[in-house]
Amino acid sequence: MVLFVWRLSRRQSMSYQAPYQDMQWLMQQAYQAQQLANFDSLADFDLDLANAIIDEASKFASGVLAPLNVVGDEEGCHFADGNVTTPQGWKDAYAQFRDAGWIGLALPEEYGGQGLPKYIAQPVNEMWLSSNLAFVMFAALAQGGSEILLKFASDEIKARYLSQIVTGEWTVAMALTEPNAGSDLGALSTKALPQEDGTYLIKGQKIYITYGEHDMADNIVHLVLARTPDAPAGSRGISLFAVPKYRVQADGSLGEFNDIRCTGIEHKTGLHGSPTCSISYGDNDACQGELIGELNQGLMAMFVLMNEARLSCGMQGVALGELGFQKALQYAQERVQGAGYDGQRVTIIEHPDVKRMLLSLRAETFGLRALGYQIAAMIDVAEQSDDKDQRRAMHQQIALLTPIFKGFSTEQANIMAGTAVQVFGGMGFVEETGIAQVMRDARIITIYEGTTGIQSKDLVYRKVRADKGAAVQALIASMKASLAAAREIAPLQASASRFDVALEQLEISLSQVLLDEAQSNAGLDALSVPFLMAMGGICCSWQLLQSAVTAYGELANDETYFGNVMALCDYYSSYHLPHAQASLTTVMSGSQGVDAYRF
Amino acid sequence: MVLFVWRLSRRQSMSYQAPYQDMQWLMQQAYQAQQLANFDSLADFDLDLANAIIDEASKFASGVLAPLNVVGDEEGCHFADGNVTTPQGWKDAYAQFRDAGWIGLALPEEYGGQGLPKYIAQPVNEMWLSSNLAFVMFAALAQGGSEILLKFASDEIKARYLSQIVTGEWTVAMALTEPNAGSDLGALSTKALPQEDGTYLIKGQKIYITYGEHDMADNIVHLVLARTPDAPAGSRGISLFAVPKYRVQADGSLGEFNDIRCTGIEHKTGLHGSPTCSISYGDNDACQGELIGELNQGLMAMFVLMNEARLSCGMQGVALGELGFQKALQYAQERVQGAGYDGQRVTIIEHPDVKRMLLSLRAETFGLRALGYQIAAMIDVAEQSDDKDQRRAMHQQIALLTPIFKGFSTEQANIMAGTAVQVFGGMGFVEETGIAQVMRDARIITIYEGTTGIQSKDLVYRKVRADKGAAVQALIASMKASLAAAREIAPLQASASRFDVALEQLEISLSQVLLDEAQSNAGLDALSVPFLMAMGGICCSWQLLQSAVTAYGELANDETYFGNVMALCDYYSSYHLPHAQASLTTVMSGSQGVDAYRF
Structure with a gap:
């Protein structure tokens, strides 16, 4: 039993520490390469501020989120009678995360956000993803959901939902996939029937909805893809609807339950802490939704989110690579096994092949991080530049780099996770050491948001x-x-x-x-x-x-x-x-x- | 709930079928390439017999072992009060496996085996490994343990243990690793104190002992590496001992309990069905062992087993690659998603990139299988040839190919398992579909028996x-x-x-x-x-x-x-x-x- 206790305490102590020097230096490199100092609109957001924010975020990541990553994996989420209970400590951490204002970090100040440029938000995002990917998925949903509403929703809908989302009072869920419509969203069959009051009655089954139901916030705003009765077939007939768990009354307070029922959560290989929900909309024909943007333009709105989400997936690759690297490095620096060329017993980092594995993790993570930070700074240029040609050129580069970063970084993260387990040897196959979780968590990132x-x-x-x-x-x-x-x-x-x-x-x-x-x-x-x-x-x-x-x-x-x-x-x-x-x-x-x- | 039920039934129905045509043809190719027909000693073991045996084994693999692979993963082993209970159905399947004579397939007829050449045993072995790796690990232990006893043990020890092992009445456990002695066995500290009757008192803690304790057989013969008091330091001071769970009396019946206590089983990422035990030998100073071979020559004996085990690991790579391929192929042939170039909805195998993934699995598995079967036929030549030069040349080739096959095949198996999950898309991340198990199970094979x-x-x-x-x-x-x-x-x-x-x-x-x-x-x-x-x-x-x-x-x-x-x-x-x-x-x-x- 001694061994088991030792391992468990090891798992808890092998926590995440933000790679502060890399982050600071690569952020600075991106800032300079993209000449962000040239933009007056970013004058308030210089490198000094960036470093201060990174410092603050790193404390939260290491102190609050990372310890819960183990809890989430071991305990998982619970489902009973349509309700989802998140792992122990999740709810409290959410409240802290929300109250510290992290959710609206890169969202407009107008709605309660902090309006930070992406070049700062990116390393902060990386820390969240490393320290507890399963937990922080709601933050990416809030970010992406807000951007959709900002771009496509009517002023009325914006007023109803945006500040609540940006401040984290309510969370966002994206309801896209159906059992027969995964990568091919054009095949979806959830219905939206127009009502006389201008709203729609939503009816259908969706699966794979991250945080589609949970116990951390008072309301959940589902963004649901569905078809109106006369919509064209395929992907040209899909519209997007805002469908809150509880209807929102004229004064902004929560009204009646909106007939959204969680029917189960997935038993997944990894990301145990994040509930992946199956949801039934309108079992009792009482699920009301509001159209976002134009009819049949739902996929276009979704692509805004999708590009954001794909870049986030790329950072997930960096983040999980970093996490695996840190754990493997710590293990390799502590584990004594075998002898060096002088015959003395050594820690395994002294074995050149172990060093090779660690360097693979280090180099790949470093290169991918540099790329991710450059893309973030490019987005700042694309958003801040007055020069139309520069904006277009930037958008073109970002559009090109998005699938490369998403596809390559997530594939490499899986290889890196395997390498990190390999550094642990037999201990890597034992769950108590925690490195296997990185491998299991990483397995989805090459799949979701587009394989x-x-x-x-x-x-x-x-x-x-x-x-x-x-x-x-x-x-x-x-x-x-x-x-x-x-x-x-x-x-x-x-x-x-x-x-x-x-x-x-x-x-x-x-x-x-x-x-x-x-x-x-x-x-x-x-x-x-x-x-x-x-x-x-x-x-x-x-x-x-x-x-x-x-x-x-x-x-x-x-x-x-x-x-x-x-x-x-x-x-x-x-x-x-x-x-x-x-x-x-x-x-x-x-x-x-x-x-x-x-x- | 309908979806969940569907998935679970899918997991059970997506069972393993032996790749009969590949096996038959590649076995024939190896037989001919190594000119096995030239050996009179193999005259009784021609290709007709080989095909008949493969046919029989494939029924057992698909009918009995494969369905239990899911059970083993989901239920796992149970540990309480020093006892290990294997998953439901395990014990019965063991009895069937034993009674059908599969354990002694490639072991001498003198001890109740069937004396089959390796070129036939290899495809049979592949089927066991594909259909239920966690289950059949005892078979590899019986094979390896028997070969050690055949080569190094005294006639007395052979008489005491061999037929019981070959016929599967008793099982074998290999006790090598200690918390501080993994890859570096020279660091182990378990003690063996010589007694006046010529036996040794064994005392120490071992970990990572596959089937070190279980409920499927009456006795377990532990082969334990330990040090005598005056042994030289490091790997030159290690001896090998036969240490039965119950002592064996002069008439061959089981005597008193031999002070071997299981202290726990590992919580592993994969291979849940095989108990990986921590064992304490001689807590009450009553654990008796007998020396196998010469004093301080324990590692040499272990290398016999190790080479055998490494080749088996290479076949595990083939076997898990094949299993992943079969599941991915079946899924790709059934799952309708997206459209072909003519706009019609298609099963995903019609998408060229999915076909590419399946071809990667197919080609890699085929090439590795061909290599594995050639090595098996080479072992037959090395064992049957009268020509000393030919024997030496064969041994040299086998020695060269062993680390290549072990290292490459197991690494590729991990990549292949990842690819197979990728074919499943989001469904691959959900445990009910069963493909994630292949990935989790595969994770150890690049580590055990030498990283x-x-x-x-x-x-x-x-x-x-x-x-x-x-x-x-x-x-x-x-x-x-x-x-x-x-x-x-x-x-x-x-x-x-x-x-x-x-x-x-x-x-x-x-x-x-x-x-x-x-x-x-x-x-x-x-x-x-x-x-x-x-x-x-x-x-x-x-x-x-x-x-x-x-x-x-x-x-x-x-x-x-x-x-x-x-x-x-x-x-x-x-x-x-x-x-x-x-x-x-x-x-x-x-x-x-x-x-x-x-x-």
């Missing part, structure tokens, strides 16, 4: 072929600028040369992807995931190269830290970049095997 | 550098023979060319690995896993190329099946082989990043 396959098709068709490669070429130009800078620095020659070769390969396979005649649609589809994975690896390698260039200039300030950044760049270009190139080789060699095989 | 890092060091130092590359060169020569044959066949030109380039790269990086001055030990250690992964991918590609050559000659017999084998070869060389080459690129570019980074 890796869907990201890849989005990338190849809508982001690369649709503009004849213009956005990718602009991205490659940025990469070449970093490459040219690296070429000036002697210790970066090896990494730069490797990156150069990879870029050349990318350009060749890009022309293959763009060539209309070269590929059948089916052939291109089957190559789209390798293409995305290649783009992801090259983006990470680029970010590490650019970071190494900057780090070289700062070596005098902190030789260990900035020397390490340069070492990560070398490591990634030697151990990871070749696999991006391998994926490009696949893109070039075509997809005959997929066509030829008959199941 | 991938340990396999890689074994490969690089003991199997490649120790003989100056002789064994690898012999392997490459076999590969070149297959390549030459493929070169003669027009439809295999593309695959052959890709394989040719990869082989060239392998030879270049091999010379790098062999060059004494090129690498520090630390540098080479950090490159050993990439080197193993490259060797694994090249071995798979080789097996697929050789299979495609044979398949081409049989196209007239079954155009679909053999055409598919050729398509798998093409697919693998286009989608997987480039990643093996990427790993070789890493080997060539060195390991500066590992040395340079300071944690």
Whole structure:
């Protein structure tokens, strides 16, 4: 029993600490690269403020959220008689999170938010996701839901819901999926019958609704996709409705129950702490909804949320990679096993292959984090710039990078979680050490908000072929600028040369992807995931190269830290970049095997 | 609730079916490649018998074992007051397994076994591992334990234990690991005090003992590693002891309890059905053991078991890959989602990217299975040949391929399990569909019986550098023979060319690995896993190329099946082989990043 007790206490003590130095430095790098200091509208939100906020958030993440991550996994949610009870401590943590104003961090001050730019919100978001992904999913829902309402809802609906959501009095649930409509939302069949008072009667069954029912807030605003009776078939006939759990009266107070019944929660492999609900709307024909935006334009509204959610998924990859890395590093620094070359027993971090695994986690997380922070700063530019061309160019880059970041980061997070378990050896397979939770939690992020396959098709068709490669070429130009800078620095020659070769390969396979005649649609589809994975690896390698260039200039300030950044760049270009190139080789060699095989 | 019930029934119905055609054909290919018909001693064990046995085993696997795999995962084992209760149905299935004579399948007839050659036992083993890995771990223990006793035990000990083990009356448990002695067994501290009657008093705590305690058999023979009082430190002072749960009396009947107490079972991520026990030996100074083999030679005996176990782990990779593939294929053929190019709704297998994922599973499993069956047939040659040189050459090849097969197959199994979950989309994250179990179960196989890092060091130092590359060169020569044959066949030109380039790269990086001055030990250690992964991918590609050559000659017999084998070869060389080459690129570019980074 002693062993078990030791392990459990280990699991609790191996808590998350925000990677403060990385966050601060990479945030600064993104701030400078995107020249955010140029925008008067961001004058109040400089790096000093950013660092202060990160500091505050890191205390909350480590102190309140991280300890509950274990509780959520072990206890899970409870379902009985239509009610969902969250794990012990969840409700109280929600109240603290809400009262500290974290929910509306990047939402407008007009509705009670703090209006922070994305470049600050991104590292804060990363901390939430690392410390307790299952818990903070409601925060992403509040963010995405608010943005939909801001953009599409009538003033009346905004007035009814927005401040309540931004301040966290009420939560948001997104009701999209049905048993027969998952990735293909066009197949959904939930009905919305127009009523004389202008509202709609909602009727149907939805599944996979995160926080669709829970005990942490007084009301839940469901954003429900449904069809009106005369709607066209498929995805052109879908509308979006606001459907509160309790109806909201004219004075803003809560009225009668709106006939929304939770019929069960999922028994999931991971994310036990977040209730994934099946919900029945309008069993008693008394579920009232209000149209958001235009009729039959529901999917368009949903895409606003979706892009936001996909970028958040990319950060989830970073966050889970970081969590796995921290736990693995701590274990490797404490666990004594085997001997070094001098025959003395050592902690396992002294074994070069264990160090290799830790470096893989470290380098991948660092590169992905750098990319995620750059995208956040790009969003700030896209939102703040007065220059129409700059805004358009930024939107184009963000649109291109979104599926790459989502697809690659989430796939890598799964590999990283496996590597982190491997560092633990047999202890990794025992739940008490907690590392297996990272692996189980990570397993959904390549699936929800659009699978890796869907990201890849989005990338190849809508982001690369649709503009004849213009956005990718602009991205490659940025990469070449970093490459040219690296070429000036002697210790970066090896990494730069490797990156150069990879870029050349990318350009060749890009022309293959763009060539209309070269590929059948089916052939291109089957190559789209390798293409995305290649783009992801090259983006990470680029970010590490650019970071190494900057780090070289700062070596005098902190030789260990900035020397390490340069070492990560070398490591990634030697151990990871070749696999991006391998994926490009696949893109070039075509997809005959997929066509030829008959199941 | 309807949805939940549907899923649970789906989980039960998505059962395992032996891949009969693959097994039969690849077994035949191995039989012919290793010319097993030449051995008179195998005359009774021809392909007709092999097929009949496979047929019989497949019924048992699908009918009895596979349904219990779900039960084992959901119910798990129970521990109370030192007793372990296996999941419902386990005990009865054990009795059936034992009575049908499956345990002694490849063990000597002299002790009640059936004496089958490995080339037949391997596909049978694969079926057990696919249908219920957690359950059949006792069978591998019986096999390995018997081989240790056959090779090292005195006639007296053999007489006492062997027939009981071979017939399954008693089971075997291997007690190696201690809290501070995992990968480094040399650190163990369990004591063995010599007694006047020639026996030893065993005293110590062991962990991670599979089936160390259970309710399926009357007695459990623990093979325990321990130290005698004057033993040298480290791995040279370890001896092996037979320690039965109940002492065995002169007439073979069970005597008094031998002071072996189970103190708990692990709460594991996967393999819930197999009890992983912590055991305390000799709490009351009444735990009697008998020495097996020579004093201080315990690790040598253990290596016999270990090599056997490592090859079994490689087959576990194949088996779990196959299981994931079957479930994913069935789901993809039934699940309607999205539309084809003509706009009609389709089952998801029609989506090229889903087909790509299924082909990855299919090709990898096929290549690994072919490799596993070849190794089994090589063991038969090594055991049956009268030619000393042939025996030595075979032993050398088996020794080389063991860490490659173990390391690569188990790593790929984890990737494959992830891919299989991905095919299921959101349903994959829900436990009721059963695919998540494959992922959870697979997570340990890269760890137990020597982690991938340990396999890689074994490969690089003991199997490649120790003989100056002789064994690898012999392997490459076999590969070149297959390549030459493929070169003669027009439809295999593309695959052959890709394989040719990869082989060239392998030879270049091999010379790098062999060059004494090129690498520090630390540098080479950090490159050993990439080197193993490259060797694994090249071995798979080789097996697929050789299979495609044979398949081409049989196209007239079954155009679909053999055409598919050729398509798998093409697919693998286009989608997987480039990643093996990427790993070789890493080997060539060195390991500066590992040395340079300071944690």
